[in-house]
Amino acid sequence: MERSQKSHRSRQSGPSAKKKSATDKKKRDITEEKKQNPKAFAFNSTVKAKRLQSRATEKEQRRLHLPAIDRTTGEPAPYVIVVHGPPQVGKSLLIKSLIKHYTKHNISEVKGPITIVSGKQRRLQFIECPNDINGMIDAAKYADLALLLIDGSYGFEMETFEFLNIMQVHGFPKVMGVLTHLDKFKDVKKLKKTKQRLKHRFWTEIYDGAKLFYLSGLIHGKYVKREIHNLARFISVMKFHPLSWRTSHPYILVDRFEDITPQDKISTNKKCDRNVTLYGYLRGCNMKKGTKVHIAGVGDHNVAGLTGLADPCPLPSAAKKKGLRDKEKLFYAPMSGIGDLLYDKYAVYVDINDHLVQYSKVDDDDTSRKGTEKDVGVDLVKSLHNTKYTVDEKLNKSSINLFSQKSYNSKEITNGDDEDHDKLIEPVEEFDTVDSDDESDDSAEPRSLKSNNRNKTLVENKIEEEREVHEGRIRRKAVFGNESELDDQEASDDDNDEETENDNSNYESLSSDEEEEEDEEEEDIEENMGNASKWKESLVERTISRKTTNLMQLVYGKSETKPDDSSHEDIDADASDEDDEFFKPKSEGNKKSSKGLEGDEVNTDDSSKFTNYASIKDWKDGEIIESIRDRFVTGDWSKAAQRGKAADNDNDDGDDDDDGPVFGEFEDLETGEKHEGEKTADANKETDAVAEERRLKKLALRAKFDAQYP
Numbered sequence: 001m002e003r004s005q006k007s008h009r010s011r012q013s014g015p016s017a018k019k020k021s022a023t024d025k026k027k028r029d030i031t032e033e034k035k036q037n038p039k040a041f042a043f044n045s046t047v048k049a050k051r052l053q054s055r056a057t058e059k060e061q062r063r064l065h066l067p068a069i070d071r072t073t074g075e076p077a078p079y080v081i082v083v084h085g086p087p088q089v090g091k092s093l094l095i096k097s098l099i100k101h102y103t104k105h106n107i108s109e110v111k112g113p114i115t116i117v118s119g120k121q122r123r124l125q126f127i128e129c130p131n132d133i134n135g136m137i138d139a140a141k142y143a144d145l146a147l148l149l150i151d152g153s154y155g156f157e158m159e160t161f162e163f164l165n166i167m168q169v170h171g172f173p174k175v176m177g178v179l180t181h182l183d184k185f186k187d188v189k190k191l192k193k194t195k196q197r198l199k200h201r202f203w204t205e206i207y208d209g210a211k212l213f214y215l216s217g218l219i220h221g222k223y224v225k226r227e228i229h230n231l232a233r234f235i236s237v238m239k240f241h242p243l244s245w246r247t248s249h250p251y252i253l254v255d256r257f258e259d260i261t262p263q264d265k266i267s268t269n270k271k272c273d274r275n276v277t278l279y280g281y282l283r284g285c286n287m288k289k290g291t292k293v294h295i296a297g298v299g300d301h302n303v304a305g306l307t308g309l310a311d312p313c314p315l316p317s318a319a320k321k322k323g324l325r326d327k328e329k330l331f332y333a334p335m336s337g338i339g340d341l342l343y344d345k346y347a348v349y350v351d352i353n354d355h356l357v358q359y360s361k362v363d364d365d366d367t368s369r370k371g372t373e374k375d376v377g378v379d380l381v382k383s384l385h386n387t388k389y390t391v392d393e394k395l396n397k398s399s400i401n402l403f404s405q406k407s408y409n410s411k412e413i414t415n416g417d418d419e420d421h422d423k424l425i426e427p428v429e430e431f432d433t434v435d436s437d438d439e440s441d442d443s444a445e446p447r448s449l450k451s452n453n454r455n456k457t458l459v460e461n462k463i464e465e466e467r468e469v470h471e472g473r474i475r476r477k478a479v480f481g482n483e484s485e486l487d488d489q490e491a492s493d494d495d496n497d498e499e500t501e502n503d504n505s506n507y508e509s510l511s512s513d514e515e516e517e518e519d520e521e522e523e524d525i526e527e528n529m530g531n532a533s534k535w536k537e538s539l540v541e542r543t544i545s546r547k548t549t550n551l552m553q554l555v556y557g558k559s560e561t562k563p564d565d566s567s568h569e570d571i572d573a574d575a576s577d578e579d580d581e582f583f584k585p586k587s588e589g590n591k592k593s594s595k596g597l598e599g600d601e602v603n604t605d606d607s608s609k610f611t612n613y614a615s616i617k618d619w620k621d622g623e624i625i626e627s628i629r630d631r632f633v634t635g636d637w638s639k640a641a642q643r644g645k646a647a648d649n650d651n652d653d654g655d656d657d658d659d660g661p662v663f664g665e666f667e668d669l670e671t672g673e674k675h676e677g678e679k680t681a682d683a684n685k686e687t688d689a690v691a692e693e694r695r696l697k698k699l700a701l702r703a704k705f706d707a708q709y710p
């Protein structure tokens with residue numbers, strides 16, 4: 001038997017398909033035609049299509065901005081990038097790493113603004129934000145982008161939130177978070193969890209999706225090249241939207257200053273008025289001659305003259321070519337001692353490299369400076385050092401706190417065996433001066449005692465400040481109210497030996513449970529971060545307590561159309577409660593609420609609406625409703641006293657323990673003077689008759705109404 005061989009399947013695509021003969025091509029054309037599906041790009045689901053469309057529109061809207069008027073003439077001034085963070089977080093190192101990335105130059109120290117050319121059309125000016133409130137306020141005024149450095153191994157510190165608050169006041173510039181010290185984590189899972197936790201917190205504080213960079217550690221004392229590259233790329237392409245106030249006001253970030261007062265003038269009078277030249281890029285709009293200027297931290301001054309100078313760090317030539325050539329990667333940092341020859345109006349300066357001079361703060365203190373001759377540069381730096389000290393001291397003494405503190409009470413320890421001894425002593429002494437309730441022991445204590453050393457201060461927006469000694473210095477940890485609550489709960493719920501929130505490694509304890517599932521993790525984060533669940537709880541409570549009482553129903557009885565049982569019950573319960581409150585002497589009401597606070601049904605938001613379920617009568621019972629009917633205008637007042645008494649007796653049965661004696665008092669007030677009560681009833685007989693008549697009329701009206709609208 002002959003079997004027909006199965007023919008090869010002809011190729012539909014690829015190079016072999018192209019080699020086919022003309023007839024094949026024809027065939028293929030037909031099949032391709034068939035393949036084309038006219039509905040390929042149509043939508044299947046209308047819901048999905050609608051969602052897609054609205055998303056596209058939203059994206060479009062987000063991209064739209066008010067047209068910004070560009071008042072700048074010539075080359076735009078460099079964008080200012082403020083690097084902010086608590087002490088020792090790695091600000092200088094980040095600036096150094098970024099400068100190295102952009103310019104391929106190493107800088108030994110970061111002092112004052114450092115200008116670099118980052119692209120054909122962009123210059124950047126990096127500046128380290130000082131660690132004091134005044135410095136932060138100034139930085140918030142001129143920052144185009146704020147890099148918020150956060151010590152990942154430690155968590156958020158108060159400085160970050162203080163700076164965020166200041167920025168909110170001065171017009172929020174662009175903000176990016178950078179997590180450092182992540183190499184301190186040994187456990188990968190813990191690291192991951194911490195990253196997530198910090199990211200969510202960061203998002204809550206700024207906006208959902210705010211950029212947060214991770215710097216995983218150091219290589220040869222510098223941050224990882226790849227990570228710095230990514231960060232730099234982000235900064236290079238970032239769009240800066242000008243803040244309206246800034247665009248209409250001229251301002252300068254001074255990157256160099258010289259005291260040009262003649263020497264002889266100073267020698268005759270040390271406190272003479274000085275002439276100072278300030279250099280910097282003019283931003284915002286043009287500055288007029290003769291206007292007064294405000295120098296931050298100095299005051300208002302007259303400008304003797306304004307001169308336009310050659311750009312010390314010009315943009316590369318406009319010739320078309322891709323990228324920057326190394327030659328053009330310019331930078332300018334006069335205060336950091338970088339830059340070659342400097343020309344200005346008064347002189348020409350030749351900059352001598354720092355390592356040739358070698359002066360520093362430490363040498364200064366030791367009075368063994370290496371330079372033998374006194375020179376201006378040394379003096380200048382020395383004066384800068386001095387200024388820095390006084391500002392710090394001033395700040396320490398003034399102890400400004402942005403967040404209001406409910407309690408201020410701190411302990412401190414001294415650390416004898418540490419190389420950072422000097423650093424530690426300084427703030428500790430300062431602490432002594434502000435301590436109100438000091439329980440410190442001056443003896444040298446080991447660092448392991450840090451946990452006892454914590455001190456919590458409640459701040460306004462649910463961020464608590466915890467001062468503690470960490471790595472030989474005092475740090476102000478930011479602890480979030482609900483986070484610590486959660487910790488407490490966890491500590492009490494779990495039998496694990498997890499540390500409580502007061503513990504030193506609180507931060508770690510949060511992420512120490514390794515058996516948790518991913519989704520649980522997410523939940524955990526949610527609870528830690530947002531106050532969502534908390535506020536939702538109180539919302540439900542509030543809604544219940546705010547249910548309006550149907551007075552009409554109470555006075556005129558139930559209508560034909562009954563609301564559903566549960567809500568009816570609620571309404572009645574509330575109403576009875578309020579009535580009780582109204583008809584009871586004050587002491588009774590107070591007693592009730594104080595008793596209630598011990599119970600479970602505490603409405604802490606609105607204690608006036610508090611419900612004591614024990615004393616609730618069954619208001620569905622027609623008899624009980626009848627018993628208070630006469631307490632209203634439409635009721636029969638002559639019987640009111642007696643009925644009231646009956647109702648009260650009912651109540652007495654409910655809870656004898658507490659209410660008994662109080663009700664005696666009540667009886668005294670209302671019905672104790674019985675004759676009087678009767679007397680008034682007699683005297684008002686006529687008015688009662690009128691009231692009765694009115695009541696009947698009303699009842700008739702009601703019946704009529706009910707008949708009309710069943």
Ligand SMILES: Nc1nc2c(ncn2[C@@H]2O[C@H](COP(=O)(O)OP(=O)(O)OP(=O)(O)O)[C@@H](O)[C@H]2O)c(=O)[nH]1
Nearest residue numbers: 086087088089090091092093180181182183217218
């Ligand atoms: N292990 C580790 N060390 C880091 C990291 N970042 C910075 N450091 C180190 O932390 C120390 C402080 O870094 P700096 O750059 O001087 O920090 P700073 O914020 O400028 O400090 P101040 O100017 O004193 O506020 C340096 O010794 C850095 O090497 C990091 O991610 N991991």
